[in-house]
Amino acid sequence: MTNDCPHCRGSSDYGPGPCTSCACRTCRGAAFFTEVCDDCNGLGIQTAQAVYRFPADPVTPMTAPEYDAIKERALELVQTLAGDAVTAEAMLATRGIQPVSIMHGDAESEADADLIYRMLPRLAREAGTVHATSGGNDYTTFLFDGDDAEQAAVRFTAAALEVAESWWRITPTAQPVWR
Numbered sequence: 001m002t003n004d005c006p007h008c009r010g011s012s013d014y015g016p017g018p019c020t021s022c023a024c025r026t027c028r029g030a031a032f033f034t035e036v037c038d039d040c041n042g043l044g045i046q047t048a049q050a051v052y053r054f055p056a057d058p059v060t061p062m063t064a065p066e067y068d069a070i071k072e073r074a075l076e077l078v079q080t081l082a083g084d085a086v087t088a089e090a091m092l093a094t095r096g097i098q099p100v101s102i103m104h105g106d107a108e109s110e111a112d113a114d115l116i117y118r119m120l121p122r123l124a125r126e127a128g129t130v131h132a133t134s135g136g137n138d139y140t141t142f143l144f145d146g147d148d149a150e151q152a153a154v155r156f157t158a159a160a161l162e163v164a165e166s167w168w169r170i171t172p173t174a175q176p177v178w179r
Contacts, residue, residue, distance in 0.1 A: 076091075088174045089173060089174050092174055095145070096146070097131050097143050097144065097145045097149060098143070098144045098145075098149040098150050098152065098172070099144075099153070099172065099173055099174040100124075100141070100142045100144070100156055100157055100160070100170065100171070100172055101139060101140070101141040101142075101169075101170070101173050101174065101175060101176040101177070102120065102139060102140050102141075102142075102164070102169070102170050102176070103138065103139045103168060103169040103170075103171075103176040103178060104116050104120075104138065104139060104164075104165070104168050105138050105165075105168075106137050106138050107137075115163060116140065119163055120140060120142075120160060120163075121133065123156060123159040123160060123163070124142045124156050126159070127152045127153075127156035127159060128144050128146060128148055128149065128151070128152020128153075128155065128156070129144060129145055129146035129152065130142055130144060131143040131144060131149075139176035141175070141176065143174075153172060157170055157172065
């Protein structure tokens with residue numbers, strides 16, 4: 001392990017789980033999207049031996065320009081979401097992406113886990129096109145896109161309010177609102 005971020009040459013300290021060589025606090029993991037790390041082979045997680053799974057059907061390989069475009073788009077989203085929340089939401093809006101964040105707290109029971117990890121994603125899919133989902137142990141952010149992204153976010157918010165615990169915070173923001 002190099003423990004040197006290949007992107008910014010920072011300390012590469014990002015905590016347990018992600019590769020400590022390509023996901024650092026300084027550049028917010030930008031190296032994961034822009035470099036091929038020797039320690040994790042681009043998987044983002046250090047493992048003793050990488051396990052590759054191949055689909056049963058043949059897949060058309062991605063071309064280098066397609067890969068570069070996806071990488072660039074991912075880096076833009078990382079940089080957008082890592083910065084100022086207002087700027088991030090403005091950048092998402094210019095791309096037609098509408099966020100909804102839910103601060104739900106930790107899943108402390110099987111019923112909580114079912115509600116947070118099964119019901120909310122299902123409600124999001126039913127509301128519209130889900131561009132991406134991100135979050136942590138105590139919040140989830142859903143990003144909607146497509147022609148009716150704004151209405152999808154409104155529909156999802158209404159549906160989530162129907163099943164939400166009374167203390168949950170549901171906001172039309174890219175980052176959760178804690179207070």
